[in-house]
Amino acid sequence: MLRIGENALFASPVQNLVYRVARSDGLTDKVEKELATARWLVAQGFPGLPPRDEFPQPVSAEGRLVTFWEYVAPAPRDPGLFDLAVLLRDLHALPQPDFPLPELNPFPLMRDRLREAGADGPARGDGAVGEKDLEFLAASCEDSEAAFHDLVESDPAVGFVHGDAHRGNLLRRGDRVLLIDYEAVARGPRMWDLLPTATAAARFGLGPAEYGEFCAVYGADVTQHSGYRILRTVRELGMTTWLMQNVPHSPAAAAEFTLRMDSLRRGDDAARWHAL
Incomplete structure:
Protein backbone atom coordinates (compact mmCIF):
# COMPACT_ATOMS: atom_id res chain seq x y z
CA MET A 1 0.00 0.00 0.00
CA VAL A 72 7.13 5.39 -10.63
CA ALA A 73 9.89 4.12 -8.34
CA PRO A 74 10.95 6.25 -5.35
CA ALA A 75 13.60 8.82 -6.30
CA PRO A 76 16.69 9.72 -4.23
CA ARG A 77 15.45 13.31 -3.95
CA ASP A 78 11.85 14.41 -3.41
CA PRO A 79 10.37 17.15 -5.60
CA GLY A 80 10.15 20.56 -3.94
CA LEU A 81 8.11 23.73 -3.97
CA PHE A 82 10.07 25.11 -6.91
CA ASP A 83 8.93 22.09 -8.95
CA LEU A 84 5.33 22.56 -7.83
CA ALA A 85 5.34 26.26 -8.76
CA VAL A 86 6.72 25.54 -12.24
CA LEU A 87 4.19 22.77 -12.86
CA LEU A 88 1.24 24.90 -11.72
CA ARG A 89 2.39 27.84 -13.82
CA ASP A 90 2.60 25.57 -16.88
CA LEU A 91 -0.66 23.77 -16.05
CA HIS A 92 -2.59 27.02 -15.82
CA ALA A 93 -1.19 28.12 -19.20
CA LEU A 94 -2.64 25.11 -21.03
CA PRO A 95 -5.69 25.50 -23.30
CA GLN A 96 -9.04 24.38 -22.04
CA PRO A 97 -9.42 20.59 -22.23
CA ASP A 98 -11.58 18.88 -24.81
CA PHE A 99 -13.79 17.19 -22.20
CA PRO A 100 -16.26 18.74 -19.73
CA LEU A 101 -14.99 19.74 -16.30
CA PRO A 102 -17.17 19.96 -13.19
CA GLU A 103 -17.35 23.30 -11.40
CA LEU A 104 -15.10 23.46 -8.37
CA ASN A 105 -17.36 22.55 -5.46
CA PRO A 106 -15.81 20.94 -2.36
CA PHE A 107 -19.05 21.04 -0.36
CA PRO A 108 -20.81 17.83 -1.50
CA LEU A 109 -17.76 15.75 -0.59
CA MET A 110 -17.45 17.44 2.81
CA ARG A 111 -21.14 16.86 3.51
CA ASP A 112 -20.81 13.21 2.48
CA ARG A 113 -18.00 12.81 5.00
CA LEU A 114 -20.05 14.45 7.73
CA ARG A 115 -23.08 12.32 6.89
CA GLU A 116 -21.05 9.11 7.02
CA ALA A 117 -19.39 10.10 10.29
CA GLY A 118 -22.79 10.84 11.82
CA ALA A 119 -24.36 7.62 10.56
CA ASP A 120 -21.45 5.44 11.68
CA GLY A 121 -20.94 7.13 15.03
CA PRO A 122 -23.01 4.80 17.20
CA ALA A 123 -21.34 1.74 15.66
CA ARG A 124 -17.87 3.11 16.37
CA GLY A 125 -18.48 3.70 20.05
CA ASP A 126 -15.87 5.79 21.86
CA GLY A 127 -13.89 6.35 18.68
CA ALA A 128 -16.70 8.25 16.98
CA VAL A 129 -16.49 11.92 16.12
CA GLY A 130 -18.62 13.89 18.56
CA GLU A 131 -22.00 15.29 17.62
CA LYS A 132 -20.95 18.84 18.54
CA ASP A 133 -17.96 18.62 16.21
CA LEU A 134 -20.15 17.40 13.36
CA GLU A 135 -22.66 20.20 13.99
CA PHE A 136 -19.90 22.84 14.04
CA LEU A 137 -18.38 21.60 10.77
CA ALA A 138 -21.79 21.39 9.10
CA ALA A 139 -22.61 24.95 10.20
CA SER A 140 -19.21 26.18 8.99
CA CYS A 141 -19.88 24.66 5.57
CA GLU A 142 -23.29 26.33 5.51
CA ASP A 143 -21.83 29.70 6.47
CA SER A 144 -19.12 29.68 3.79
CA GLU A 145 -20.84 28.02 0.83
CA ALA A 146 -22.63 30.99 -0.72
CA ALA A 147 -19.56 33.24 -0.54
CA PHE A 148 -17.41 30.52 -2.08
CA HIS A 149 -19.76 29.99 -5.03
CA ASP A 150 -20.02 33.75 -5.58
CA LEU A 151 -16.23 33.89 -5.75
CA VAL A 152 -16.03 31.00 -8.23
CA GLU A 153 -18.59 32.70 -10.48
CA SER A 154 -17.00 36.16 -10.33
CA ASP A 155 -13.26 35.43 -10.40
CA PRO A 156 -11.81 36.40 -13.80
CA ALA A 157 -8.98 33.85 -13.51
CA VAL A 158 -11.20 30.78 -13.75
CA GLY A 159 -10.08 27.73 -15.66
CA PHE A 160 -8.57 24.27 -15.33
CA VAL A 161 -7.42 23.61 -11.75
CA HIS A 162 -5.75 20.53 -10.31
CA GLY A 163 -7.74 20.90 -7.11
CA ASP A 164 -5.27 19.35 -4.65
CA ALA A 165 -1.89 20.73 -5.67
CA HIS A 166 0.67 19.97 -2.97
CA ARG A 167 4.10 18.34 -2.86
CA GLY A 168 2.60 14.97 -1.97
CA ASN A 169 1.13 14.86 -5.47
CA LEU A 170 4.50 15.17 -7.19
CA LEU A 171 6.71 12.30 -8.34
CA ARG A 172 10.22 12.47 -9.73
CA ARG A 173 11.03 10.23 -12.71
CA GLY A 174 14.55 10.77 -13.98
CA ASP A 175 14.99 14.47 -14.68
CA ARG A 176 11.23 15.16 -14.85
CA VAL A 177 8.77 15.91 -12.06
CA LEU A 178 5.24 14.63 -12.63
CA LEU A 179 2.01 16.10 -11.28
CA ILE A 180 -0.30 13.23 -10.30
CA ASP A 181 -3.74 12.56 -8.74
CA TYR A 182 -6.57 14.04 -10.80
CA GLU A 183 -9.61 13.25 -8.68
CA ALA A 184 -10.17 16.90 -7.71
CA VAL A 185 -9.63 18.39 -11.20
CA ALA A 186 -12.28 21.00 -11.92
CA ARG A 187 -13.05 24.40 -13.39
CA GLY A 188 -12.42 27.05 -10.78
CA PRO A 189 -10.27 30.00 -9.68
CA ARG A 190 -6.64 29.19 -10.40
CA MET A 191 -5.75 30.68 -7.01
CA TRP A 192 -7.28 27.52 -5.49
CA ASP A 193 -4.20 25.57 -6.62
CA LEU A 194 -1.94 27.96 -4.69
CA LEU A 195 -3.80 27.48 -1.41
CA PRO A 196 -2.10 24.26 -0.22
CA THR A 197 1.27 26.01 -0.21
CA ALA A 198 -0.16 29.12 1.48
CA THR A 199 -1.75 26.83 4.07
CA ALA A 200 1.60 25.13 4.60
CA ALA A 201 3.01 28.57 5.46
CA ALA A 202 0.07 29.50 7.68
CA ARG A 203 -0.42 26.18 9.48
CA PHE A 204 2.43 23.73 8.93
CA GLY A 205 5.62 25.70 9.48
CA LEU A 206 6.72 26.42 5.92
CA GLY A 207 9.24 29.26 6.14
CA PRO A 208 8.66 32.74 4.67
CA ALA A 209 11.66 32.43 2.32
CA GLU A 210 10.41 29.15 0.84
CA TYR A 211 6.91 30.52 0.46
CA GLY A 212 8.25 33.70 -1.13
CA GLU A 213 10.23 31.67 -3.67
CA PHE A 214 7.13 29.63 -4.55
CA CYS A 215 5.13 32.82 -5.18
CA ALA A 216 7.94 34.38 -7.22
CA VAL A 217 8.32 31.33 -9.45
CA TYR A 218 4.57 30.96 -10.01
CA GLY A 219 4.05 34.70 -10.39
CA ALA A 220 1.32 35.34 -7.80
CA ASP A 221 0.59 35.16 -4.07
CA VAL A 222 -2.85 33.85 -3.17
CA THR A 223 -2.73 35.59 0.22
CA GLN A 224 -3.02 38.88 -1.69
CA HIS A 225 -6.13 37.71 -3.55
CA SER A 226 -9.36 39.42 -2.53
CA GLY A 227 -11.00 36.03 -1.95
CA TYR A 228 -8.18 34.53 0.09
CA ARG A 229 -10.09 34.49 3.37
CA ILE A 230 -13.00 32.44 2.03
CA LEU A 231 -10.74 30.19 -0.05
CA ARG A 232 -8.62 29.41 3.00
CA THR A 233 -11.68 28.72 5.16
CA VAL A 234 -13.04 26.21 2.67
CA ARG A 235 -9.64 24.56 2.17
CA GLU A 236 -9.21 24.12 5.93
CA LEU A 237 -12.70 22.66 6.29
CA GLY A 238 -11.85 20.18 3.56
CA MET A 239 -8.60 19.20 5.26
CA THR A 240 -10.34 18.77 8.61
CA THR A 241 -13.24 16.68 7.28
CA TRP A 242 -10.73 14.51 5.40
CA LEU A 243 -8.79 13.91 8.63
CA MET A 244 -12.06 13.23 10.47
CA GLN A 245 -12.51 10.01 8.49
CA ASN A 246 -9.43 8.52 10.18
CA VAL A 247 -10.32 9.52 13.75
CA PRO A 248 -11.93 6.17 14.71
CA HIS A 249 -8.90 4.22 13.50
CA SER A 250 -5.93 6.36 14.56
CA PRO A 251 -5.08 7.96 17.93
CA ALA A 252 -2.76 10.38 16.10
CA ALA A 253 -5.59 11.45 13.80
CA ALA A 254 -7.93 11.84 16.77
CA ALA A 255 -5.45 14.10 18.59
CA GLU A 256 -4.81 16.21 15.50
CA PHE A 257 -8.55 16.47 14.78
CA THR A 258 -9.11 17.78 18.33
CA LEU A 259 -6.36 20.37 17.85
CA ARG A 260 -7.80 21.55 14.52
CA MET A 261 -11.34 21.75 15.85
CA ASP A 262 -10.19 23.82 18.81
CA SER A 263 -8.38 26.31 16.56
CA LEU A 264 -11.33 26.55 14.16
CA ARG A 265 -13.77 27.18 17.00
CA ARG A 266 -11.54 29.91 18.44
CA GLY A 267 -10.89 31.46 15.03
CA ASP A 268 -7.16 31.02 15.63
CA ASP A 269 -5.61 31.44 12.19
CA ALA A 270 -2.05 30.97 13.48
CA ALA A 271 -2.43 27.70 15.39
CA ARG A 272 0.12 25.13 14.22
CA TRP A 273 -1.33 22.00 12.60
CA HIS A 274 0.52 18.79 11.84
CA ALA A 275 0.52 16.76 8.63
CA LEU A 276 -0.47 13.11 9.02
Whole structure:
Protein backbone atom coordinates (compact mmCIF):
# COMPACT_ATOMS: atom_id res chain seq x y z
CA MET A 1 0.00 0.00 0.00
CA LEU A 2 1.28 3.45 -0.95
CA ARG A 3 -1.41 5.52 0.71
CA ILE A 4 -5.06 5.54 1.69
CA GLY A 5 -7.35 8.56 1.51
CA GLU A 6 -10.25 9.12 -0.86
CA ASN A 7 -8.65 6.24 -2.76
CA ALA A 8 -6.39 3.37 -1.76
CA LEU A 9 -3.21 3.05 -3.82
CA PHE A 10 -1.34 -0.23 -4.14
CA ALA A 11 1.96 -0.60 -5.97
CA SER A 12 3.20 -3.64 -7.85
CA PRO A 13 6.72 -2.69 -9.04
CA VAL A 14 7.20 -6.04 -10.76
CA GLN A 15 4.22 -5.27 -13.01
CA ASN A 16 5.12 -1.55 -13.29
CA LEU A 17 1.60 -0.93 -12.02
CA VAL A 18 -0.23 1.13 -9.42
CA TYR A 19 -3.76 -0.01 -8.62
CA ARG A 20 -5.98 2.91 -7.63
CA VAL A 21 -9.07 1.73 -5.74
CA ALA A 22 -11.99 4.15 -5.35
CA ARG A 23 -14.23 3.91 -2.30
CA SER A 24 -17.32 3.02 -4.33
CA ASP A 25 -18.29 1.78 -7.77
CA GLY A 26 -20.83 4.60 -7.83
CA LEU A 27 -18.03 7.06 -8.68
CA THR A 28 -17.82 6.23 -12.38
CA ASP A 29 -18.05 9.85 -13.59
CA LYS A 30 -15.29 10.95 -11.23
CA VAL A 31 -13.01 8.07 -12.17
CA GLU A 32 -13.61 8.60 -15.90
CA LYS A 33 -12.69 12.27 -15.39
CA GLU A 34 -9.37 11.22 -13.79
CA LEU A 35 -8.55 8.99 -16.75
CA ALA A 36 -9.58 11.65 -19.30
CA THR A 37 -7.45 14.24 -17.51
CA ALA A 38 -4.37 12.01 -17.51
CA ARG A 39 -4.72 11.20 -21.20
CA TRP A 40 -5.24 14.86 -22.11
CA LEU A 41 -2.25 16.07 -20.07
CA VAL A 42 0.03 13.51 -21.68
CA ALA A 43 -1.27 14.48 -25.14
CA GLN A 44 -0.44 18.12 -24.33
CA GLY A 45 3.13 17.16 -23.48
CA PHE A 46 2.56 18.06 -19.84
CA PRO A 47 4.40 15.89 -17.29
CA GLY A 48 1.44 13.94 -15.97
CA LEU A 49 1.12 10.30 -14.93
CA PRO A 50 -0.02 8.02 -17.77
CA PRO A 51 -2.76 5.48 -17.15
CA ARG A 52 -2.02 1.92 -18.27
CA ASP A 53 -4.54 1.89 -21.09
CA GLU A 54 -3.55 -1.52 -22.38
CA PHE A 55 -5.98 -2.71 -19.69
CA PRO A 56 -9.73 -2.05 -20.00
CA GLN A 57 -10.58 0.36 -17.22
CA PRO A 58 -12.12 1.23 -14.88
CA VAL A 59 -12.92 -2.22 -13.50
CA SER A 60 -15.70 -2.79 -10.97
CA ALA A 61 -14.70 -5.23 -8.23
CA GLU A 62 -16.57 -5.99 -5.01
CA GLY A 63 -18.33 -2.65 -4.92
CA ARG A 64 -15.28 -0.55 -5.81
CA LEU A 65 -13.73 0.88 -8.98
CA VAL A 66 -10.14 0.07 -9.88
CA THR A 67 -7.92 1.91 -12.35
CA PHE A 68 -4.37 1.09 -13.47
CA TRP A 69 -1.48 3.55 -13.60
CA GLU A 70 2.19 3.58 -14.41
CA TYR A 71 4.40 2.85 -11.40
CA VAL A 72 7.13 5.39 -10.63
CA ALA A 73 9.89 4.12 -8.34
CA PRO A 74 10.95 6.25 -5.35
CA ALA A 75 13.60 8.82 -6.30
CA PRO A 76 16.69 9.72 -4.23
CA ARG A 77 15.45 13.31 -3.95
CA ASP A 78 11.85 14.41 -3.41
CA PRO A 79 10.37 17.15 -5.60
CA GLY A 80 10.15 20.56 -3.94
CA LEU A 81 8.11 23.73 -3.97
CA PHE A 82 10.07 25.11 -6.91
CA ASP A 83 8.93 22.09 -8.95
CA LEU A 84 5.33 22.56 -7.83
CA ALA A 85 5.34 26.26 -8.76
CA VAL A 86 6.72 25.54 -12.24
CA LEU A 87 4.19 22.77 -12.86
CA LEU A 88 1.24 24.90 -11.72
CA ARG A 89 2.39 27.84 -13.82
CA ASP A 90 2.60 25.57 -16.88
CA LEU A 91 -0.66 23.77 -16.05
CA HIS A 92 -2.59 27.02 -15.82
CA ALA A 93 -1.19 28.12 -19.20
CA LEU A 94 -2.64 25.11 -21.03
CA PRO A 95 -5.69 25.50 -23.30
CA GLN A 96 -9.04 24.38 -22.04
CA PRO A 97 -9.42 20.59 -22.23
CA ASP A 98 -11.58 18.88 -24.81
CA PHE A 99 -13.79 17.19 -22.20
CA PRO A 100 -16.26 18.74 -19.73
CA LEU A 101 -14.99 19.74 -16.30
CA PRO A 102 -17.17 19.96 -13.19
CA GLU A 103 -17.35 23.30 -11.40
CA LEU A 104 -15.10 23.46 -8.37
CA ASN A 105 -17.36 22.55 -5.46
CA PRO A 106 -15.81 20.94 -2.36
CA PHE A 107 -19.05 21.04 -0.36
CA PRO A 108 -20.81 17.83 -1.50
CA LEU A 109 -17.76 15.75 -0.59
CA MET A 110 -17.45 17.44 2.81
CA ARG A 111 -21.14 16.86 3.51
CA ASP A 112 -20.81 13.21 2.48
CA ARG A 113 -18.00 12.81 5.00
CA LEU A 114 -20.05 14.45 7.73
CA ARG A 115 -23.08 12.32 6.89
CA GLU A 116 -21.05 9.11 7.02
CA ALA A 117 -19.39 10.10 10.29
CA GLY A 118 -22.79 10.84 11.82
CA ALA A 119 -24.36 7.62 10.56
CA ASP A 120 -21.45 5.44 11.68
CA GLY A 121 -20.94 7.13 15.03
CA PRO A 122 -23.01 4.80 17.20
CA ALA A 123 -21.34 1.74 15.66
CA ARG A 124 -17.87 3.11 16.37
CA GLY A 125 -18.48 3.70 20.05
CA ASP A 126 -15.87 5.79 21.86
CA GLY A 127 -13.89 6.35 18.68
CA ALA A 128 -16.70 8.25 16.98
CA VAL A 129 -16.49 11.92 16.12
CA GLY A 130 -18.62 13.89 18.56
CA GLU A 131 -22.00 15.29 17.62
CA LYS A 132 -20.95 18.84 18.54
CA ASP A 133 -17.96 18.62 16.21
CA LEU A 134 -20.15 17.40 13.36
CA GLU A 135 -22.66 20.20 13.99
CA PHE A 136 -19.90 22.84 14.04
CA LEU A 137 -18.38 21.60 10.77
CA ALA A 138 -21.79 21.39 9.10
CA ALA A 139 -22.61 24.95 10.20
CA SER A 140 -19.21 26.18 8.99
CA CYS A 141 -19.88 24.66 5.57
CA GLU A 142 -23.29 26.33 5.51
CA ASP A 143 -21.83 29.70 6.47
CA SER A 144 -19.12 29.68 3.79
CA GLU A 145 -20.84 28.02 0.83
CA ALA A 146 -22.63 30.99 -0.72
CA ALA A 147 -19.56 33.24 -0.54
CA PHE A 148 -17.41 30.52 -2.08
CA HIS A 149 -19.76 29.99 -5.03
CA ASP A 150 -20.02 33.75 -5.58
CA LEU A 151 -16.23 33.89 -5.75
CA VAL A 152 -16.03 31.00 -8.23
CA GLU A 153 -18.59 32.70 -10.48
CA SER A 154 -17.00 36.16 -10.33
CA ASP A 155 -13.26 35.43 -10.40
CA PRO A 156 -11.81 36.40 -13.80
CA ALA A 157 -8.98 33.85 -13.51
CA VAL A 158 -11.20 30.78 -13.75
CA GLY A 159 -10.08 27.73 -15.66
CA PHE A 160 -8.57 24.27 -15.33
CA VAL A 161 -7.42 23.61 -11.75
CA HIS A 162 -5.75 20.53 -10.31
CA GLY A 163 -7.74 20.90 -7.11
CA ASP A 164 -5.27 19.35 -4.65
CA ALA A 165 -1.89 20.73 -5.67
CA HIS A 166 0.67 19.97 -2.97
CA ARG A 167 4.10 18.34 -2.86
CA GLY A 168 2.60 14.97 -1.97
CA ASN A 169 1.13 14.86 -5.47
CA LEU A 170 4.50 15.17 -7.19
CA LEU A 171 6.71 12.30 -8.34
CA ARG A 172 10.22 12.47 -9.73
CA ARG A 173 11.03 10.23 -12.71
CA GLY A 174 14.55 10.77 -13.98
CA ASP A 175 14.99 14.47 -14.68
CA ARG A 176 11.23 15.16 -14.85
CA VAL A 177 8.77 15.91 -12.06
CA LEU A 178 5.24 14.63 -12.63
CA LEU A 179 2.01 16.10 -11.28
CA ILE A 180 -0.30 13.23 -10.30
CA ASP A 181 -3.74 12.56 -8.74
CA TYR A 182 -6.57 14.04 -10.80
CA GLU A 183 -9.61 13.25 -8.68
CA ALA A 184 -10.17 16.90 -7.71
CA VAL A 185 -9.63 18.39 -11.20
CA ALA A 186 -12.28 21.00 -11.92
CA ARG A 187 -13.05 24.40 -13.39
CA GLY A 188 -12.42 27.05 -10.78
CA PRO A 189 -10.27 30.00 -9.68
CA ARG A 190 -6.64 29.19 -10.40
CA MET A 191 -5.75 30.68 -7.01
CA TRP A 192 -7.28 27.52 -5.49
CA ASP A 193 -4.20 25.57 -6.62
CA LEU A 194 -1.94 27.96 -4.69
CA LEU A 195 -3.80 27.48 -1.41
CA PRO A 196 -2.10 24.26 -0.22
CA THR A 197 1.27 26.01 -0.21
CA ALA A 198 -0.16 29.12 1.48
CA THR A 199 -1.75 26.83 4.07
CA ALA A 200 1.60 25.13 4.60
CA ALA A 201 3.01 28.57 5.46
CA ALA A 202 0.07 29.50 7.68
CA ARG A 203 -0.42 26.18 9.48
CA PHE A 204 2.43 23.73 8.93
CA GLY A 205 5.62 25.70 9.48
CA LEU A 206 6.72 26.42 5.92
CA GLY A 207 9.24 29.26 6.14
CA PRO A 208 8.66 32.74 4.67
CA ALA A 209 11.66 32.43 2.32
CA GLU A 210 10.41 29.15 0.84
CA TYR A 211 6.91 30.52 0.46
CA GLY A 212 8.25 33.70 -1.13
CA GLU A 213 10.23 31.67 -3.67
CA PHE A 214 7.13 29.63 -4.55
CA CYS A 215 5.13 32.82 -5.18
CA ALA A 216 7.94 34.38 -7.22
CA VAL A 217 8.32 31.33 -9.45
CA TYR A 218 4.57 30.96 -10.01
CA GLY A 219 4.05 34.70 -10.39
CA ALA A 220 1.32 35.34 -7.80
CA ASP A 221 0.59 35.16 -4.07
CA VAL A 222 -2.85 33.85 -3.17
CA THR A 223 -2.73 35.59 0.22
CA GLN A 224 -3.02 38.88 -1.69
CA HIS A 225 -6.13 37.71 -3.55
CA SER A 226 -9.36 39.42 -2.53
CA GLY A 227 -11.00 36.03 -1.95
CA TYR A 228 -8.18 34.53 0.09
CA ARG A 229 -10.09 34.49 3.37
CA ILE A 230 -13.00 32.44 2.03
CA LEU A 231 -10.74 30.19 -0.05
CA ARG A 232 -8.62 29.41 3.00
CA THR A 233 -11.68 28.72 5.16
CA VAL A 234 -13.04 26.21 2.67
CA ARG A 235 -9.64 24.56 2.17
CA GLU A 236 -9.21 24.12 5.93
CA LEU A 237 -12.70 22.66 6.29
CA GLY A 238 -11.85 20.18 3.56
CA MET A 239 -8.60 19.20 5.26
CA THR A 240 -10.34 18.77 8.61
CA THR A 241 -13.24 16.68 7.28
CA TRP A 242 -10.73 14.51 5.40
CA LEU A 243 -8.79 13.91 8.63
CA MET A 244 -12.06 13.23 10.47
CA GLN A 245 -12.51 10.01 8.49
CA ASN A 246 -9.43 8.52 10.18
CA VAL A 247 -10.32 9.52 13.75
CA PRO A 248 -11.93 6.17 14.71
CA HIS A 249 -8.90 4.22 13.50
CA SER A 250 -5.93 6.36 14.56
CA PRO A 251 -5.08 7.96 17.93
CA ALA A 252 -2.76 10.38 16.10
CA ALA A 253 -5.59 11.45 13.80
CA ALA A 254 -7.93 11.84 16.77
CA ALA A 255 -5.45 14.10 18.59
CA GLU A 256 -4.81 16.21 15.50
CA PHE A 257 -8.55 16.47 14.78
CA THR A 258 -9.11 17.78 18.33
CA LEU A 259 -6.36 20.37 17.85
CA ARG A 260 -7.80 21.55 14.52
CA MET A 261 -11.34 21.75 15.85
CA ASP A 262 -10.19 23.82 18.81
CA SER A 263 -8.38 26.31 16.56
CA LEU A 264 -11.33 26.55 14.16
CA ARG A 265 -13.77 27.18 17.00
CA ARG A 266 -11.54 29.91 18.44
CA GLY A 267 -10.89 31.46 15.03
CA ASP A 268 -7.16 31.02 15.63
CA ASP A 269 -5.61 31.44 12.19
CA ALA A 270 -2.05 30.97 13.48
CA ALA A 271 -2.43 27.70 15.39
CA ARG A 272 0.12 25.13 14.22
CA TRP A 273 -1.33 22.00 12.60
CA HIS A 274 0.52 18.79 11.84
CA ALA A 275 0.52 16.76 8.63
CA LEU A 276 -0.47 13.11 9.02
